[in-house]
Amino acid sequence: MEFKNPQEELERFRSRLAFAGGFVLFCFSLLFIRFVWLQVVQHDYYQTRAEDNRISLVPIVPNRGLIVDRKGEVLARNYSAYTLEITPSRAGNLDKTIDGLAEVIEIEAKDRRRFKKLMDESKSFETLPIRTRLSDAEVAKFIAHRYRFPGVEIKARLFRQYPGGAFASHILGYIGRITDADLGEIEKVEQDANYRGTEHFGKTGLEQHYEFELHGISGHEQVEVDAGGRAVRTLSRSAPVAGNQLTLTVDAELQRIAELAFGDRKGSLVAIEPSTGGILAMVSVPNYDPNLFVDGIDTQSWRELNESPQKPMVNRALNGAYPPGSTFKPFMALAALELGKRRPEQAIADPGFFNFGGHHFRDDKKGGHGMVDMYKSIVHSCDTYYYVLANDMGIDNIAAFMGQLGLGSRTGIDIKGESKGVLPSQQWKKERFKKPEQQKWYAGETISIGIGQGYNAYTPIQLAQATATIANNGIMFRPHLVKYVTDTRSGEKRPIEPEPLRDLKLKPENIEVIRNAMIGVNKEGTGARAFAKAEYVAAGKTGTAQVFSYKGAEHKTESMAAHLRDHALYIAFAPADKPTIALAVLVENGGFGAQAAAPIARQVLDYYLLGKKPKAPAPADEDAVEGDAQ
Numbered sequence: 001m002e003f004k005n006p007q008e009e010l011e012r013f014r015s016r017l018a019f020a021g022g023f024v025l026f027c028f029s030l031l032f033i034r035f036v037w038l039q040v041v042q043h044d045y046y047q048t049r050a051e052d053n054r055i056s057l058v059p060i061v062p063n064r065g066l067i068v069d070r071k072g073e074v075l076a077r078n079y080s081a082y083t084l085e086i087t088p089s090r091a092g093n094l095d096k097t098i099d100g101l102a103e104v105i106e107i108e109a110k111d112r113r114r115f116k117k118l119m120d121e122s123k124s125f126e127t128l129p130i131r132t133r134l135s136d137a138e139v140a141k142f143i144a145h146r147y148r149f150p151g152v153e154i155k156a157r158l159f160r161q162y163p164g165g166a167f168a169s170h171i172l173g174y175i176g177r178i179t180d181a182d183l184g185e186i187e188k189v190e191q192d193a194n195y196r197g198t199e200h201f202g203k204t205g206l207e208q209h210y211e212f213e214l215h216g217i218s219g220h221e222q223v224e225v226d227a228g229g230r231a232v233r234t235l236s237r238s239a240p241v242a243g244n245q246l247t248l249t250v251d252a253e254l255q256r257i258a259e260l261a262f263g264d265r266k267g268s269l270v271a272i273e274p275s276t277g278g279i280l281a282m283v284s285v286p287n288y289d290p291n292l293f294v295d296g297i298d299t300q301s302w303r304e305l306n307e308s309p310q311k312p313m314v315n316r317a318l319n320g321a322y323p324p325g326s327t328f329k330p331f332m333a334l335a336a337l338e339l340g341k342r343r344p345e346q347a348i349a350d351p352g353f354f355n356f357g358g359h360h361f362r363d364d365k366k367g368g369h370g371m372v373d374m375y376k377s378i379v380h381s382c383d384t385y386y387y388v389l390a391n392d393m394g395i396d397n398i399a400a401f402m403g404q405l406g407l408g409s410r411t412g413i414d415i416k417g418e419s420k421g422v423l424p425s426q427q428w429k430k431e432r433f434k435k436p437e438q439q440k441w442y443a444g445e446t447i448s449i450g451i452g453q454g455y456n457a458y459t460p461i462q463l464a465q466a467t468a469t470i471a472n473n474g475i476m477f478r479p480h481l482v483k484y485v486t487d488t489r490s491g492e493k494r495p496i497e498p499e500p501l502r503d504l505k506l507k508p509e510n511i512e513v514i515r516n517a518m519i520g521v522n523k524e525g526t527g528a529r530a531f532a533k534a535e536y537v538a539a540g541k542t543g544t545a546q547v548f549s550y551k552g553a554e555h556k557t558e559s560m561a562a563h564l565r566d567h568a569l570y571i572a573f574a575p576a577d578k579p580t581i582a583l584a585v586l587v588e589n590g591g592f593g594a595q596a597a598a599p600i601a602r603q604v605l606d607y608y609l610l611g612k613k614p615k616a617p618a619p620a621d622e623d624a625v626e627g628d629a630q
Contacts, residue, residue, distance in 0.1 A: 059197030062216030064160060065243030067172060067206060069252035070483055076172055076207070078158050082134040084142060085127045088119065090151030097149060098130060104145050105138050107131055113298035118177065132159070132295045160200070160294050166287045168255050170315040171248075171279075171415075171481060173205020174290035176297075185211075194218050203293070206246060206481060209414050213485055216243035245486040247493075249278030257607045258283045261600040263617030266588040268316035270464035270479075271604065274573065274582045276498040277468070277477025279413070281583075281604070282461070284316040318418045321457035322586055325543030325593065326381045326526075327571045328452030330514050331466060332389060333374050335401035337510040341393050344513045347373040354387035357444045361387045378517035378541065379525035383451050390450025395441060398449060399425035404504055405466040406476060407458050413479045414496075421462055424455035453546060460584045463571055468582035470514060471539075471573035474506035515539050519576050527570070529621055530598035536609050539579075540572035540601065542593030565589040570597035574605050581608050595621050 067076035084105060091097045098115070101107060111131055118128045134142075139154055146152070160175050178186075182201040186192055194217060202208035219240030258269045258281045271280040288305055297305075305313055314320065336342035352368035354361040363369070363383040369376065377385035390398065402408065408423020422428070426441040433439050448454035461479060469476040478499040485494045518539035522531040526542040545567040568590030573582035583601060590596030599618040606612040 060219035060221060060238075060240045061158065061197050061199075062218055062240035063158060063242035064175075064200075065214040065216065065245050065488065067214075067246045067248065069248050069250050069255075071251065071253075072247075073252045074163060075168060075248070075252065077161055077163065079161055080156055080158055081132065082139050083129045083155050083157050084131040084134060084138075085129050085153055085155050086115075087127045087151045087153075092150065097152065100148060101130065101142075101152065104141055105131060105134070110298045110301065113300055114296050117299050117302075118296050127153075127155070129157075129295060132157075162290045165291065166289045167259065168250070168252070168282075169205075169287040169290050170284040170317065171205055171250060171255075171282055172290060173207040173209075173415075174203055174293040175200040175207050176203045176293050177201075191215075200294075204417070205415055206248075209416055210246055210482065210485075213246065214243040216488065217241040242488045244488055247483050247486065248481055249273065249276075249280065249483045250282070250481060251280050251608075253613075254604065254608055255281040255283065257614065258600070258604050259285060259287075260614065260616075261603045261618040262587070265590060265596070265617075266310065266316075267586045267590065267597075268320060268460040269583060269585045269600065269604065270317050270461045271581055271583040271608075272464050272468040272479055274468040274472040274579050275477075277465075277479050278483065278498070279479055279481045280581060280608070282317050282481070284314070284318075284320075286310045286312040288312045315415075315417070316586070316588075317460045318413065318415060319459070320586070321419055321421045321459055322567055322569070323454075323456045323545035324452040324458055324463060325545035325567070325569050326383075326452060327463060327541050327543035327569045327584070327593070328450075328456065329378055329381065329386055329543075330470070330518055330541050330571075331402060331405060331407075332386055332393075332398070332450055333378060333517070334470065334506070334510060334514050335398065336374075336389055336393065337513060338401065338506060339393065339397060341397075342374060342389065344374045347371045347376075348385055348388055350382055350384040352384070354384050354447070356387070356391065356447055359444055359447075361447055374513065375517045375520060378514070379520040381526050381542065386450035387447050390446050390448075391443070393446075393450075395446045395449060396425055398446070399423055399428070402466075404502070405469055406501075407462050407466055409462075411461055411465050411479050412501075413461060414481050418461075419459055421459050422455055422457040424449060428455075452543060460586050463569075463584035463586075464582060467571045467573055467584060468579075469504065470506075470511060471579035471582045473508065473511055474504035476501045476504065515576060518572075522572075526594045527572075527598050529623070530594060530602050534602070534606075536574055536605070537576040538572050538574035538605055539576040540570060540598070542598055543569035543571070544592050545569060547589065566591055568593045568596035570594075570601050572601050572605065574609060581605065590620070 063078050066074055068074050084101070086097065088094060098107065098112065107130060115128060115130045134154070142154060162172060177199055178201045186195050189212060191212065197218060198215070202211040202214065207214065217240060219238045222236040254271065258271070262283065262285045265285070267285060269281060269283040272278070273280055292301055337344070350363060350368035350370060350372045352363045352366055368384060369380055369382045372382045372385045376382065402423055408421050410418045410420055429441050430439045445454060449456060465476065465479055478501050480496055482496045484496060487494065518541055519537060521527045521542065522534070522538050522540050527540045531538060547564055547566060566589070568587040570585045570593045571583070573579040583604065585597040585601050587596040587600070599621055603614045603618045
C-alpha cells in the first residue's frame with residue numbers, strides 16, 4: 001500500500017496555483033497594455049475614426065462660371081432641374097426596372113440608349129440619369145410609385161445650358177461626364193479634392209481650355225449619420241464658390257450675322273481685331289448643338305454627328321487646312337518687295353501661260369493680261385506674274401517669309417486641338433516623305449506654290465492672322481477669345497492682355513503698295529462686284545483653290561460633282577487706312593472667291609462698320625469670275 005506525502009502534494013498544488021496565477025496576471029497585463037495602447041496612445045486616431053463613422057462629408061458642386069460675349073450677352077449658363085436616376089448595383093433587373101419606370105414616366109428610346117452608353121462608361125455603383133428635366137407633375141407621379149423601384153431616386157441637379165443652341169458651338173465647346181483621361185488632367189493640377197462630387201468636365205472649346213477657371217470651388221456639408229448611414233442632422237456647411245465668368249472678345253451679333261451669311265453652305269470665317277489679336281467672330285459651319293452632350297449624348301445621335309458627310313463636329317476655322325489660292329498673292333508680293341526681288345513698277349508680259357521644264361502653267365484669263373505690274377497682278381489676280389515670281393524667289397525664300405506671317409504654324413489661340421497646316425519647303429519635304437526619290441524638291445513644284453496651290457495648306461485662322469498682321473503694319477498678335485476673367489468672390493476683372501508675337505519690321509512703303517493694290521481689288525478688280533457702293537474703303541483679295549487637279553484642262557464648275565468644286569476664299573481688312581477688323585472667309589466647294597466668299601465678307605463688314613443687319617444669307621454672285629473684274 002502506497003501512502004501520499006501531504007507536504008509534497010501541497011508543494012505541487014502551490015506550484016500549479018502560482019503558475020496559473022502568473023498566467024492570469026500575464027494575460028491581464030496584456031489586456032491592460034492593449035487597453036493603454038488603444039485608449040491612450042491611439043486615442044486621437046480612434047476618436048477620428050469614430051467621428052468619421054458618425055459624420056459624413058457631402059461635397060456640394062459649385063455653379064459653373066458663365067460665358068458672355070464682349071457686350072454681356074450670355075452664351076453659356078446653368079439651371080437647376082430634377083433628374084430620375086438609377087443606381088445599377090441596387091436596382092436589380094435593370095431592363096424590368098426601366099420598363100416599369102416607363103409605365104409611370106415617359107422614357108424614350110434615346111433615353112435608354114444614352115443610359116446604356118453611360119453604363120458602359122461608368123462604375124456599377126454610380127448613380128446614372130435615365131431621364132432629365134422632369135416636370136413637377138412627373139416628380140409627383142414618381143414619388144407616389146417610389147416604393148416599387150429600389151435603387152431609383154429623384155435628384156436635383158445643375159445643368160449647363162447653351163441658350164443659342166448650335167450658335168457659336170465651336171467657340172464654346174461642350175461639357176460631358178468625367179472620364180479617366182479627365183481625371184488624369186485633374187490630378188496633374190492637383191485638383192482631386194476640388195472635383196469630388198463633380199460629374200462633368202469641359203471636352204472641347206472654351207469649356208475645355210478654361211475648365212479650371214469655370215469649375216469653381218466645391219463646398220461641403222458635415223452630416224451626422226446613424227448606424228444605417230441615414231442622415232440625422234447637418235452639423236456645418238461650407239458654401240461652394242461659383243466658377244469665374246469668362247467675358248469674350250467675340251461680338252455675338254457679328255457672330256450671328258456671319259453664321260447667317262453662310263446659309264446652308266459649308267465653310268469658315270475668322271474675324272480679328274488687328275491691334276489686339278482679339279477674335280471678333282469665328283464661324284465653322286455646319287455646326288452642332290452642344291446641349292446634346294450635357295445629359296450624355298445617346299449612341300445614335302453621336303453616330304449621326306460623327307459620321308455625317310457634312311462633318312459638323314470639325315472646327316474648320318482651326319482644323320481645316322486648305323490651299324489659300326490667290327489670297328496668297330498679296331503675301332507673295334510683299335515677300336518680293338521685302339527681299340528685293342521686285343519693284344512695284346516692274347512689269348512682265350503675260351501671254352496667258354508660263355512654260356517651265358516642258359510644263360504649261362496656264363493663267364485663268366485666255367490670252368493673258370498683257371503687261372502686268374505688281375498692282376495689276378493683285379487687282380486682276382494674274383497667275384502668270386506669280387508663276388514667274390515664285391520661280392525667281394525659290395521655295396526656301398518663300399517659306400522663310402511666310403513662316404514669319406504665321407502660315408504653317410499654330411497660332412496659339414486659347415482653344416485646344418489647332419492644326420499646324422503645311423508650309424512647304426525643301427526641309428519639309430525631306431521630313432514628310434520616306435523614299436529618297438520623293439524627298440527631292442523639284443523646281444517645277446515651286447511654280448504652283450506662287451499662286452497658293454501645290455503643297456500649300458493653311459487654316460482659316462492662319463490666313464486671318466496673316467491678314468491682320470499686314471493690316472497692323474507688320475506687328476503680329478496672338479489670337480485670343482477671352483477678353484477678361486471675372487473673379488466670382490471679389491468681382492475683380494483679370495484682363496487677358498494682348499500678346500504681341502513679333503514685329504516683322506516691314507517697310508511702310510512696301511505695306512502701302514500691298515494695301516493700295518488690295519483696295520484696288522474691291523474698287524476695280526475681282527472684288528468690285530461684291531463691294532459695289534460700299535460706304536467704306538476695304539482692302540481685300542479673292543481666291544479660288546482647286547480641290548481636283550485638271551492637269552491644265554479647262555473645266556466648268558456647274559458640270560462637276562459638288563465635292564470636287566473649287567473652294568472659294570476671301571481675305572480683307574477695313575477701314576483700309578485704319579483697320580479695326582481683318583478677316584478670312586472660306587466656302588468649301590463654293591466656286592470662285594468673288595462668287596461665294598466675298599459676298600459673305602461684305603455682309604459681315606457692313607454690320608461691323610455700319611451696323612447694317614442682313615435679313616437673309618449672302619447670295620452667291622453667279623456672274624462673278626476669278627481673274628478679272630466684271
